[in-house]
Amino acid sequence: MIDKEKVERAAALLLEGLGEDVGREGLRETPKRIARMYEELLGGMGQSPQEHLEKAFEAQGNGIVLEKDIVFHSVCEHHLLPFFGKAHIAYLPDGKVVGLSKLARTVEVYARRLQIQERLTAQVADALMAYLQPKGVMVLLEAEHMCMAMRGVKKPGTQTVTLESRGVFSEAEGLQESFWRMLGR
Numbered sequence: 001m002i003d004k005e006k007v008e009r010a011a012a013l014l015l016e017g018l019g020e021d022v023g024r025e026g027l028r029e030t031p032k033r034i035a036r037m038y039e040e041l042l043g044g045m046g047q048s049p050q051e052h053l054e055k056a057f058e059a060q061g062n063g064i065v066l067e068k069d070i071v072f073h074s075v076c077e078h079h080l081l082p083f084f085g086k087a088h089i090a091y092l093p094d095g096k097v098v099g100l101s102k103l104a105r106t107v108e109v110y111a112r113r114l115q116i117q118e119r120l121t122a123q124v125a126d127a128l129m130a131y132l133q134p135k136g137v138m139v140l141l142e143a144e145h146m147c148m149a150m151r152g153v154k155k156p157g158t159q160t161v162t163l164e165s166r167g168v169f170s171e172a173e174g175l176q177e178s179f180w181r182m183l184g185r
């Protein structure tokens with residue numbers, strides 16, 4: 001859980017360290033704003049997608065379910081700068097499906113933490129396997145990292161792509177091909 005008071009003090013200290021006058025008008029409320037902002041941006045800490053994913057319902061049919069272009073925003077733990085992009089999630093149900101918004105919720109729970117993209121991708125895949133228990137899962141994340149665009153190598157527009165497969169998707173190549181086809185790649 002976030003200690004807002006501590007974040008406020010730290011933000012003021014950071015501004016001071018940056019050579020700023022924390023008393024000047026534009027900055028006076030900044031530590032408070034920063035504390036509120038982090039509470040929102042990192043609101044997924046301590047949350048679990050379990051309750052969302054366990055609201056599954058029985059379904060006939062045995063085809064792949066794909067939800068693509070789920071927009072997400074996260075914060076990189078190395079620089080505290082945002083990275084954001086799209087998640088594409090496919091799963092092969094084993095008699096149970098969830099409402100489509102639950103997949104987006106699952107991404108949200110893990111994106112709203114200090115993250116690295118690789119871990120975010122794996123956590124979404126593992127949560128689906130654990131709580132929805134499908135035959136398999138495929139999770140693809142494409143994101144732009146502000147720590148790549150604004151600093152260091154300064155390469156805006158670069159997309160980082162991460163992929164995790166679980167269950168039948170890691171075993172059967174035909175299924176992976178179907179995933180790419182459904183994504184239109």
Ligand code: ZN
Pocket residue numbers: 076077078079080081145147148
């Ligand atoms: Zn970074």
